[in-house]
Amino acid sequence: MRGPRPTTRPSRVRARGATIAAFVALAPLLPAAAAAVETLKVDAALSYVCDLPSGPRPATVRITAAFPERASVGEEIRPTDVTTTVELPAAAVADLKALKAAEVRAETALGVAVGQNGQETGAAWRGTAQPVGVPAEGPLALVTTGDVPVVTTSAAGDLSFTAGNLDVGLALSAADGTPADPASLSVRCAPDADAEQGGPLATVPVAPGPSTGEPSGSPSPSDSAPPSSSPPAPGPDPSGSQDGGTPTRGLPQTGESGPGAERPREGAPAGAPEVADAAPGASAGARSVPTCRNEQATPTTLTAYITGYSNVRKLNGANIIPVSCVFIEQGEPGIEFRPDGMHVVQKSDANLFHEGRKQTPPFKATFLTFGFAPTTATLVLEQVGPMSVESDMLANFPVYTSDAYVRAALVLRVLDARVNGTPLDVGPSCRTEKPLTSVEPDPAKYPGDHLVLHGTGRQVIPDPATGYQLTSGGALTGEVTIPAFKGCGAGGENLDRLFTASISGPGNYIKQIQGQTCSAGLEDPPMDQCTEDRQPRVIPKPER
Structure with missing residues (x-):
């Protein structure tokens, strides 16, 4: 619809620079x-x-x-x-x-x-x-x-x-x-x-x-x-x-x-x-969400679906976090008496799960970056370290308030890309050089590079709880830095700098939504939480 314009930068290179722009919902x-x-x-x-x-x-x-x-x-x-x-x-x-x-x-x-x-x-x-x-x-x-x-x-x-x-x-x-x-x-x-x-x-x-x-x-x-x-x-x-x-x-x-x-x-x-x-390759009648069934579930095991959105600040756009499965192993709750009252604290371990791997399902990114050809990519968020959910509830009856922090070591991996329908060879190892990182509120206790998401909850007895709760789910938010990329390109062509210049940087806001958990390891799991084959019944919808 519009004619080509002169440029000093080859369009093929510019398109590569945009390859990972915005994630799209499958x-x-x-x-x-x-x-x-x-x-x-x-x-x-x-x-x-x-x-x-x-x-x-x-x-x-x-x-x-x-x-x-x-x-x-x-x-x-x-x-x-x-x-x-x-x-x-x-x-x-x-x-x-x-x-x-x-x-x-x-x-x-x-x-x-x-x-x-x-x-x-x-x-x-x-x-x-x-x-x-x-x-x-x-x-x-x-x-x-x-x-x-x-x-x-x-x-x-x-x-x-x-x-x-x-x-x-x-x-x-x-x-x-x-x-x-x-x-x-x-x-x-x-x-x-x-x-x-x-x-x-x-x-x-x-x-x-x-x-x-x-x-x-x-x-x-x-x-x-x-x-x-x-x-x-x-x-x-x-x-x-x-x-x-x-x-x-x-x-x-x-x-x-x-x-x-x-x-x-x-x-x-x-x-x-x-x-x-x-x-391409999508099968008719395929499940719209990944399988989320834990074959080694214990009585304290929870399963849940998560999804959400994340900004890519450099690209002035938002990515969708695809509906993904997470397994949660609940930790033993403890009681601490502090000057403001009694606190119930609990730390649980968690893992992403997709077809036996600790990752999200692969998902397509389709985007329009100013001056670039239409570009799509297949990406995955891969867990490369521990993931935890730590909650702290202040119990001042009848009012209960809670803070929850999710910490996860995740890298972003690019599996393939196409520019104007033409494959772009990104190689087998294109990924961020280290995990996505957030400002850690307690770095002495939680060192290393990882993402941090925070959620709050409140309940006034006998009313239902609002906000985020581990079992009922809810919204968690945070801000991450996308690290530089490495291993991108094949045949002697190094695309690391192009990916890094396009999207790496700080200030990328995330809002993740967790659905109601399924108590998958119970002998008779609640049917309002779980399907008959012990998968989470509730599929959350991403919110901006």
Whole structure:
């Protein structure tokens, strides 16, 4: 959309420098639908209202895509040839001119509601665009393309796709090719409530599969289950947070469970569509969260899911911490009498777990860095030292207050990267040279490099507890320094300095959310905490 501009720095090198920019949620959970026989082509022009710097303005959003004309239970539905065109009015061009922007690069995130048999989940259709020059006067059309999540279903019935909110991230460049001031603009668009047409995109009939024995269009056995309350996922906000506080919004998540949402028990029939990640190699119907089952659980063992966001200050954006499994071995609580009252202290050991390794699941990063080609990377957070959860509760009945600190030695590893779809060989050992580090409040007791997260809790008997508690979970926050990288590159090409210059540095705010734990080692674990196969029932949702 925008022509190339002169530069003194090769674009390939610049793209490498951005390779690890922002982490993106792997497409999560919910229910499912099927393979195509023929193609249903969709070309929908929808009325939206976009919040521009000059105020709310009408806009047209045109969505084109190809769907299978029909499908069967258990087969993949993969919308293809998806294009989102945002036709912004002349007022948008005037706003860009006022910001001294000569070029824009767009990234879009369209929330799409996927529904079947009264159940619904949200998916995010993401797209990126080539740079385009800002015209002398409006309007301005921004055309983005990209892969979208795959959908499968375990029940027969019509599967509907409906367009929802649209987020548009704009990277702004001045006439001389340097970033404008500000360097980015986030535009939120919503369907026009006064327009005659709504946002339906397509309906795909899903017939029973060979082994379902279910009449076509019959309700799913799980129709009595409560529908997902998740709204269509929010979109990207490349503007970021400048103050090191609340994490900036990164690329949107797809179909996440809400806070405290329960996952169906193992083996229970699903009734809503399941949205799988659009990344290459993603399998239909795959679990949206990693397995979190401790085969060596003791009566004091807890298992839980964690997720969250982290800023990358240098890149003025936010990363998602993927839903990950953690095993916690509770320590023996102790009582200490201090001048302010009785304290109950406990230190527990913890470990990340993914397929037998102490790490998060590998996850895709997709990002737009000003002036760079679209870049994706596969990354992992790897535990290389101890992890602990230490809590200190002041018990002044009926008021109980607590502080909790999580300490973990984690390195960030880059497994692979692609620039404009072309593989970039980062080698087998690309990682931070030491663990992510935080300012340690008690360095004499806890030496060495490690991350520190802090959470507080409070309970006034008989009311429920609020804030963070080890068993019920909650929010933990902290700030980390991303160390320099080492081992990046292959074939004699050293990419360490490029990665280090791009993202390493201090002041990266983290907000981690832990879900309700599962007492996995009990003879009869509580079913409101655990699935039938002793995995955590609650899947937390990241919060900014």
